[in-house]
Amino acid sequence: MTGDRKPAVCVLGTGLIGGSVLRAAVAAGYEAWGFNRSEPGVRAARADGFDVSADIGAVLGRAADRDALIVIGVPQPALDTVLSDVRSFAPACPLTDVISVKKPVLDAVHRHELGAHFVGGHPMAGTSESGWAASTPDLFKGAAWAISVDPGVHADPWTRVARLALGCGAVVVPVLSAEHDSAVARISHLPHVLAEALAIQGAGGGALALGLAAGSFRDGTRVAATAPALVRAICEPNADALLEVLDDTLRVLAAARDSLRDTDSLAQLTEAGHDARNDYDTFRRWAIEGIRPGDHDWLAKLAEAGRRGGVIEALE
Amino acid sequence: MTGDRKPAVCVLGTGLIGGSVLRAAVAAGYEAWGFNRSEPGVRAARADGFDVSADIGAVLGRAADRDALIVIGVPQPALDTVLSDVRSFAPACPLTDVISVKKPVLDAVHRHELGAHFVGGHPMAGTSESGWAASTPDLFKGAAWAISVDPGVHADPWTRVARLALGCGAVVVPVLSAEHDSAVARISHLPHVLAEALAIQGAGGGALALGLAAGSFRDGTRVAATAPALVRAICEPNADALLEVLDDTLRVLAAARDSLRDTDSLAQLTEAGHDARNDYDTFRRWAIEGIRPGDHDWLAKLAEAGRRGGVIEALE
Numbered sequence: 001m002t003g004d005r006k007p008a009v010c011v012l013g014t015g016l017i018g019g020s021v022l023r024a025a026v027a028a029g030y031e032a033w034g035f036n037r038s039e040p041g042v043r044a045a046r047a048d049g050f051d052v053s054a055d056i057g058a059v060l061g062r063a064a065d066r067d068a069l070i071v072i073g074v075p076q077p078a079l080d081t082v083l084s085d086v087r088s089f090a091p092a093c094p095l096t097d098v099i100s101v102k103k104p105v106l107d108a109v110h111r112h113e114l115g116a117h118f119v120g121g122h123p124m125a126g127t128s129e130s131g132w133a134a135s136t137p138d139l140f141k142g143a144a145w146a147i148s149v150d151p152g153v154h155a156d157p158w159t160r161v162a163r164l165a166l167g168c169g170a171v172v173v174p175v176l177s178a179e180h181d182s183a184v185a186r187i188s189h190l191p192h193v194l195a196e197a198l199a200i201q202g203a204g205g206g207a208l209a210l211g212l213a214a215g216s217f218r219d220g221t222r223v224a225a226t227a228p229a230l231v232r233a234i235c236e237p238n239a240d241a242l243l244e245v246l247d248d249t250l251r252v253l254a255a256a257r258d259s260l261r262d263t264d265s266l267a268q269l270t271e272a273g274h275d276a277r278n279d280y281d282t283f284r285r286w287a288i289e290g291i292r293p294g295d296h297d298w299l300a301k302l303a304e305a306g307r308r309g310g311v312i313e314a315l316e
Numbered sequence: 317m318t319g320d321r322k323p324a325v326c327v328l329g330t331g332l333i334g335g336s337v338l339r340a341a342v343a344a345g346y347e348a349w350g351f352n353r354s355e356p357g358v359r360a361a362r363a364d365g366f367d368v369s370a371d372i373g374a375v376l377g378r379a380a381d382r383d384a385l386i387v388i389g390v391p392q393p394a395l396d397t398v399l400s401d402v403r404s405f406a407p408a409c410p411l412t413d414v415i416s417v418k419k420p421v422l423d424a425v426h427r428h429e430l431g432a433h434f435v436g437g438h439p440m441a442g443t444s445e446s447g448w449a450a451s452t453p454d455l456f457k458g459a460a461w462a463i464s465v466d467p468g469v470h471a472d473p474w475t476r477v478a479r480l481a482l483g484c485g486a487v488v489v490p491v492l493s494a495e496h497d498s499a500v501a502r503i504s505h506l507p508h509v510l511a512e513a514l515a516i517q518g519a520g521g522g523a524l525a526l527g528l529a530a531g532s533f534r535d536g537t538r539v540a541a542t543a544p545a546l547v548r549a550i551c552e553p554n555a556d557a558l559l560e561v562l563d564d565t566l567r568v569l570a571a572a573r574d575s576l577r578d579t580d581s582l583a584q585l586t587e588a589g590h591d592a593r594n595d596y597d598t599f600r601r602w603a604i605e606g607i608r609p610g611d612h613d614w615l616a617k618l619a620e621a622g623r624r625g626g627v628i629e630a631l632e
Contacts, residue, residue, distance in 0.1 A: 124530040144528050173527055183525040187518045191532035193582070194510050196589025197568045201561055202503045203592035207625030209499040210599040211489055212460050214440040216507035217596070219535040224593035228586035239576050245517055246573045250566065252513045257562045260555050266509070270544035273512025276519035277540035280533070283526040309523030 006030045008068035009164060010059060010093075012082050013037070014045050014052050016126060017098045018073020019135030021168065022050060027137040028167035031066070035059040036132070037078075044132045056082075060089035069160045071121075072097035072105075075233040079105060083112040094157035096121045096164075100184060101238040102148060102177035119161045120148035120177055122184070123170055130230055138169070144285075144311065145170035146180050149302045155294035162293075162315055171285065172312035174302035185241035190249060192223050192231050193242070199224040285311045292316065322346045324384035325480060326375060326409075328398050329353070330361050330368055332442060333414045334389020335451030337484065338366055343453040344483035347382070351375040352448070353394075360448045372398075376405035385476045387437075388413035388421075391549040395421060399428040410473035412437045412480075416500060417554040418464060418493035435477045436464035436493055438500070439486055446546055454485070460601075460627065461486035462496050465618045471610035478609075478631055487601065488628040490618035501557035506565060508539050508547050509558070515540040601627045608632065 011022045011034035018034065022045070025032040033051035036042045045052035053059050063070055070093045074082050079099065086095065095118045099105050102120045109118045125143040127134055145165035147158065162172050175183070199221040202209055223231075235242055256269040288310040291301045302312075327338045327350035334350065338361070341348040349367035352358045361368035369375050379386055386409045390398050395415065402411065411434045415421050418436045425434045441459040443450055461481035463474065478488045491499070515537040518525055539547075551558055572585040604626040607617045618628075 124528050126531070143530065146528060173524075175524065175528075179524060180528075183521045183528050186521040186525045187529040187533040190517055191514060191536040193569070193572060193585065194514055194536060195532070196585050196592075197565055197572070198507060198510055199589045199592035199596065200568055200585075201506055201565055203595040204564075205499045205502040206623070207599065208489075208491065208495060208623050209502045210596050211601060211622075211625045211627065212440050212462060212491075212496075212499050213503040213596060214459065215442070216511070216539045217503040219538050220507040220510060221589075221593050221596065222535050223532045224589040225597065226590070228583070228590045231586045231590075232582050235582055236576070236580055239580055243573065243577055246569065246576070248520075249513055249517055250569055250573065252516055253509070253562065253566055253569070256509060256513070257559060257566065260552065260562070261559055264552055264555055266548050266551055267544070269509065269512050269516075270547045273515045273537075273540040274542070274544045274547075276515035277511075277537050279519040280515065280526050280529060280537065281541065283523065285527060306527075307522070307524050309527045311527065 007160060008032065008063070008066040009071060010034065010063035010068040011071045011073055012059070013072065013074035013078070014041060014132050014135070015073065016130045016134045017123065018071065019045065019132045020137065020139035021071055021073060021098060022052070023135055023137035024140055024168035025164065026050065030164070030167065033059065033062065041132050056085045057089055060085060063093050064090040067093060069094045069096065069164060071164070072099065075230065076101060076104065076237045077233055079108050083108055083114060087112050087114060093117060094119070094160050096157070096161045098123055100188065100234040102146070102180045104237045106148070106150065106177050115152065117154070117157050119153055119157045120150070121161055121165065122146040122180065123165065123168070124188070130227055140165070141169035143170045144173045146173045146175045148177050148180070149174040149299045149306070150177050151299060153299060155298070159293050159315065162312060166315065174288070174306040174312065176303050179307065181238050181241045185238055185245045189235045189238055189242045190245050192226070192235055193246065195221050195224040196231070283309065285309060287311065287313045323476060324348065324379070324382040325387060326350065326379035326384040327387045327389055328375070329388065329390035329394070330357060330448050330451070331389065332446045332450045333439065334387065335361065335448040336453065336455035337387055337389060337414060338368070339451055339453035340456055340484035341480065342366065346480070346483065349375065349378065357448050372401045373405055376401060379409050380406040383409060385410045385412065385480060387480070388415065391546065392417060392420065392553045393549055395424050399424055399430060403428050403430060409433060410435070410476050412473070412477045414439055416504065416550040418462070418496045420553045422464070422466065422493050431468065433470070433473050435469055435473045436466070437477055437481065438462040438496065439481065439484070440504070446543055456481070457485035459486045460489045462489045462491045464493050464496070465490040465615045465622070466493050467615060469615060471614070475609045475631065478628060482631065490604070490622040490628065492619050495623065497554050498557045501554055501561045505551045505554055505558045506561050508542070508551055509562060511537050511540040512547070599625065601625060603627065603629045
């Protein structure tokens with residue numbers, strides 16, 4: 001870092017999320033460049049005026065020279081390869097990721113002995129489309145961006161990651177990796193699973209059912225339009241947490257089925273579901289203040305605040 | 317009916333759907349008036365300049381005088397009361413309904429010996445809000461409006477109902493009541509059940525999960541905001557068809573759970589779900605032409621066309 005200039009950002013993987021980070025970082029005044037494995041992806045980003053290359057050695061060499069914050073934006077199945085490259089070319093750079101599941105990423109980072117400068121991250125934004133073409137600098141505006149406060153995280157890289165998230169227009173949710181994974185199983189991975197199941201039932205009704213489908217079906221199946229490989233890359237690494245919530249969902253649905261069959265009633269399901277949606281509609285973020293990265297017990301304090309719905313809206 | 321003037325329309329129940337029919341009918345040039353049980357609902361409609369009364373005898377007496385098409389827009393649990401009134405005050409009027417389930421309505425109509433002039437209907441439109449305040453004349457623009465072609469339906473009332481639907485901006489989907497109920501269990505009632513279950517799982521994750529929730533959770537739970545009594549009034553009368561599709565959904569989800577648990581894979585679910593959503597995205601209505609109400613075998617021909625995704629966009 002040189003004086004007041006914003007530190008550099010190096011994005012590995014310029015698909016929907018990574019590409020949007022690159023766009024948002026440049027828009028926020030960061031010196032930022034990226035790597036993409038596929039040549040068509042590289043060409044598309046370059047055509048839009050961004051500094052993207054398929055030469056991972058050159059991209060990471062520049063990151064090492066410039067002490068860039070490296071942002072890993074590849075799908076989880078490609079993570080090990082990318083971590084090997086980071087270990088080879090830029091092992092001392094601060095490192096984060098924007099992958100949907102945090103505990104498996106943390107484990108992989110430690111396997112590659114890159115834990116010292118690593119802070120996991122996950123911006124809660126997306127569309128059912130993918131690739132550079134779907135990326136936009138506004139994707140994170142107003143979104144929550146989960147940032148790990150696991151034991152051992154260092155204040156310097158944490159602050160760099162948080163500043164980038166804030167610079168992209170997000171608010172920061174401090175969270176333990178394991179608690180993050182349980183939460184997103186509920187609000188991100190289960191919605192994918194249910195959307196797929198609903199889409200299957202709708203199409204099972206043929207042209208008549210699809211022709212009668214209106215808003216509830218359209219919205220309920222929206223994310224089933226996501227490429228299957230991407231849904232799998234998001235959900236499968238979180239199998240443990242997803243299995244737990246999926247088992248509970250099966251219990252809730254089976255209880256509703258039994259109640260409808262035996263007493264003609266959906267009272268319990270509809271009351272509980274309505275109350276739950278009301279919890280969501282009335283949920284309000286509150287601003288975490290007065291906890292500075294590096295202060296005594298800051299990681300545990302941030303984890304506790306995040307657990308209660310607190311977000312960081314600005315850093316001093 | 318007098319010359320070329322549009323025939324009169326009498327709407328019983330001026331909530332979201334019935335109120336929107338009243339607004340749309342007036343906007344389309346129909347002489348139209350309505351009944352609402354609750355005085356606040358009556359006052360709200362009158363304040364907006366509509367001819368609505370809580371005096372069912374007067375409202376139906378006028379319908380009998382004017383040979384109005386009566387549109388039943390009350391929730392299914394109130395149906396028997398309203399049918400008794402129709403039988404008392406206007407038994408010879410053409411009669412339709414805008415209730416979400418068709419077979420139980422048909423059965424009730426026959427119990428009240430009102431089958432001769434009855435044609436079931438169901439506009440596929442709504443919001444998670446309810447009541448006159450949520451009604452709008454544009455609710456049915458571009459929507460599908462299912463209209464029964466059950467054996468025994470007469471051409472005259474059928475044509476009046478279809479003209480009203482077209483006048484409200486909808487396209488007509490001709491359908492047998494039983495096939496309608498199976499189809500809407502898939503694309504309307506199951507989405508409600510899954511949205512309730514998803515909302516419950518999200519709120520079960522507390523402030524952290526609700527704070528991380530983004531588009532997939534918001535869209536997947538949208539209809540859980542609907543009043544529980546309304547969801548029950550929509551889904552419970554369709555218990556047989558809903559139970560069938562709910563059982564199959566439980567099988568699909570349990571198979572996905574087993575696959576994730578035993579092989580770390582969601583391949584089958586995500587491929588099938590994506591294909592199914594693609595069927596929906598690429599579904600195109602086609603215009604039924606050349607089948608005139610009253611022609612030989614017209615009911616069966618329309619049912620067959622509707623089953624294959626055909627819609628009526630205009631009547632000669």
